[in-house]
Amino acid sequence: MKNRVTPNNNEVRLRDDEFIVSKTDTRGIITYVNRIFMQISGYNEKELLGVQHNLIRHPDMPRGAFKLMWDTLNAGEEFFAYVKNLCKDGGYYWVLANVTPDINADGKVVGFYSVRRKPTDDAIRAVTPLYRDMLEIEQREGAKSGPQRSIEYLQEFCERNNTRYEELIWSLDNP
Numbered sequence: 001m002k003n004r005v006t007p008n009n010n011e012v013r014l015r016d017d018e019f020i021v022s023k024t025d026t027r028g029i030i031t032y033v034n035r036i037f038m039q040i041s042g043y044n045e046k047e048l049l050g051v052q053h054n055l056i057r058h059p060d061m062p063r064g065a066f067k068l069m070w071d072t073l074n075a076g077e078e079f080f081a082y083v084k085n086l087c088k089d090g091g092y093y094w095v096l097a098n099v100t101p102d103i104n105a106d107g108k109v110v111g112f113y114s115v116r117r118k119p120t121d122d123a124i125r126a127v128t129p130l131y132r133d134m135l136e137i138e139q140r141e142g143a144k145s146g147p148q149r150s151i152e153y154l155q156e157f158c159e160r161n162n163t164r165y166e167e168l169i170w171s172l173d174n175p
């Protein structure tokens with residue numbers, strides 16, 4: 001069951017050489033975490049394994065970001081995103097996440113991997129207002145259509161800036 005954690009403004013910043021790794025089953029239930037994951041999130045292995053990955057979902061993250069992730073993964077593609085995550089003590093940390101399908105010898109998707117690293121400050125500055133707008137849309141539109149509407153907003157933002165989602169992610173990583 002998801003813990004009730006009250007968010008606060010304490011930021012944990014990843015070092016350049018720190019990578020957060022986790023694996024899940026096909027539903028997003030955690031099956032593996034590395035040591036850095038535990039150090040940064042504040043949870044131990046026992047608290048993480050067997051638990052849905054939304055344990056560390058931060059309320060500032062729009063649902064559309066995760067819907068886009070699942071839509072992309074279910075289409076058999078890898079996914080990149082800037083993600084604000086929630087620590088056990090209510091603090092937060094930003095990552096640039098890559099999520100890929102874990103495919104077995106028969107070509108069947110048996111789960112997912114995620115590797116995350118430190119994002120650039122420019123990227124965090126750029127996505128913070130975007131995610132805020134997406135959240136506002138979701139609150140206005142409600143649970144049913146909100147996430148899809150906020151994805152459309154993100155796509156419109158990309159179109160206005162003459163870019164694609166993946167290009168936006170990379171341009172913010174290499175300012």
Ligand SMILES: Cc1cc2nc3c(=O)[nH]c(=O)nc-3n(C[C@H](O)[C@H](O)[C@H](O)COP(=O)(O)O)c2cc1C
Binds near residue numbers: 054056066112
């Ligand atoms: C491999 C993998 C890694 C994930 N990593 C995160 C993560 O770091 N933070 C997060 O909030 N959700 C992560 N998710 C997505 C969650 O499973 C979930 O969809 C998301 O937190 C939204 O939660 P909700 O469905 O309760 O709104 C990950 C999913 C997978 C498959």
